[in-house]
Amino acid sequence: MTAISHEHDHHEEHHGPAKGLTRWLFTTNHKDIGTLYLWFSFSMFLLGGTFALVIRAELFQPGLQLVQPEFFNQMTTMHGLIMVFGAVMPAFVGLANWMIPMMIGAPDMALPRMNNLSFWILPFAFAMLASTLFMEGGAPNFGWTFYAPLSTTYAPPSVTYFIFAIHIMGASSIMGAINIIATIFNLRAPGMTFMKMPLFVWTWLITAYLLIAVMPVLAGVVTMMLMDIHFGTSFFNAAGGGSPVLFQHVFWFFGHPEVYIMILPAFGVVSAIIPAFARKPLFGYTSMVYATASIAFLSFIVWAHHMFTVGIPLVGELFFMYATMLIAVPTGVKVFNWVATMFRGSMTFETPMLFACAFVILFTIGGFSGLMLAIAPADFQYHDTYFVVAHFHYVLVPGAVFSIMAATYYWLPKWTGHMYDETLGKVHFWLSFIGVNITFFPQHFVGLAGMPRRIPDYNLQFADFNMISSMGAFLFGISQLVFLLVVFKCVFSGEKAPAKPWEGAEGLEWTVPSPAPYHTFTTPPKVDGGH
Ligand code: HEM
Ligand SMILES: [Cu+2]
Helix, strand or coil: CCCCCCCCCCCCCCCCCCCCHHHHHHCCCHHHHHHHHHHHHHHHHHHHHHHHHHHHHHCCCCCCCCCCHHHHHHHHHHHHHHHHHHHHHHHHHHHHHHHHHHHHCCCCCCCHHHHHHHHHHHHHHHHHHHHHHHCCCCCCCCCCCCCCCCCCCCCCCCHHHHHHHHHHHHHHHHHHHHHHHHHHHHCCCCCCCHHHCCHHHHHHHHHHHHHHHHHHHHHHHHHHHHHHHHCCCCCCCHHHCCCHHHHHHHHHHHHHHHHHHCCHHHHHHHHHHHHHHHCCCCCCHHHHHHHHHHHHHHCCCCHHHHCHHHCCCHHHHHHHHHHHHHCHHHHHHHHHHHHHHHCCCCCCCCHHHHHHHHHHHHHHHHHHHHHHHHCHHHHHHHCCEHHHHHHHHHHHHHHHHHHHHHHHHHHHHHHHCECCCHHHHHHHHHHHHHHHHHHHHHHHHHHHCCCECCCCCCCHHHHHHHHHHHHHHHHHHHHHHHHHHHHHHHHHCCCECCCCCCCCCCCHHHHCCCCCCCCCCCCCCCCCCCC
16 A cells, blocks of 8 residues: 655654653654643543542432532532543544544644644643632532533632633644644645545544534633623623523534534544454445534534423424434444444454444444434423433443544554553453443433432432442443553553554554654655555
């Protein structure tokens, strides 16, 4: 597929990384920045996971045992915010940084210095957000959806820090997205036409457009909050002529595409891994590209499915119901194509493939519960119950998070130059798979039976399922320490990895040695043949 010519005898002295801490502070190298993003994301995953375990420990039994309701609300809020903005999104940006240049035959990202900036503002944003836990009045307690007037009139004073933190995260995401678009448009190797790009690159290109479209909307909504709180405006205050429903419209116009920002790159990852371990090309490449684009488009016209119960006009209910259900069509195309890729393939089940298969199955369950929620008249029954919690955790945990783990196992040999411990990887997979289902499956039932979300105490009839759910959560939480162990072991030891450790893998990243050299493709590779 490629031939790399060697002619870098010119003047640049440093071919390797700088030494010490400055390497990481000042780096403009896409691999270093990818690594920084991934470790940052993992630490946020552990922090947000700890908050989830506080929640589940309190919900282990009915009644109040461990925390005050006020603190419980801070935990749900911080958990959601940290997982979405601190764990899942930065993990995908980390994967993009590492893999997109290597997949398209580019020497680096198009805007390397901005890349450094977009990473390094993140730790500041999250340090500020986390510090609100120690402030007078406590951390944000209004849920990750921060509905006004809870987040304005009735908010703790720390809401201003929350707003600033959101602005910084948004700026980081926008810069990251610009960088990804600029890289894909300008730095593709000769012969790498758009329809030859790996699907991970395609899904990220589309995601980057979603980010640029909706992060300013998020910035807008928090700015309106800031104005209402400090400058006497009444955007969301009915007494002053505003409307809390306006808040929900603006929030969800950002919020719904946001959930696709967290799943489209996952689709790209799975579309790389399944063909590799089925030893067959991806079924329906072109339809995968169009399906991704259709999902992205549809994600902009369905936001009010989060608002069926606020009192929107009947035509609105119907429009948003049918528009939402339409998303099942391109999503079904994708699931069909993954399954068709596996059909009659010679499959093996190394850890990345296990996570990818679990993704297909469990994400589909999350999709089906989503369809149930999309039925407006039925949603009146289970809106704001644990059924919703079960739904979005099925798409986010065995969906987004599993795909990130699959990607980590798949590309670890390329990143570290070592093979990971396959046995430990499988242990991690099975513990996570069992843990995630024990945690979230029972939540469907308590939700349909009427248990509300975001409450520290509940009716006795929900006790058994909640206890099971909490035990699953602790199992899932603890098994992530196995993941940490596998990654550590792989970084520092392990069998030497060949350039292409997976028999069926395809793509430019496998044409360079493992670990990938600090600078890849100083001369662009030539691409011919399929994608
Ligand atoms: C072991 C793993 C996890 C456990 C046990 C867990 C548990 C919980 C619990 C108990 C809630 C509060 C539900 C409520 O009463 O509103 C919650 C909310 C939430 N979780 Fe998770 N979670 C986990 C992982 C994740 C991950 C990986 C993500 C993101 C990708 C995530 C995103 C959210 C969001 C967005 C909320 C909504 C918060 C809110 O409504 O205020 N969770 N989670
Ligand atoms: Cu939605």
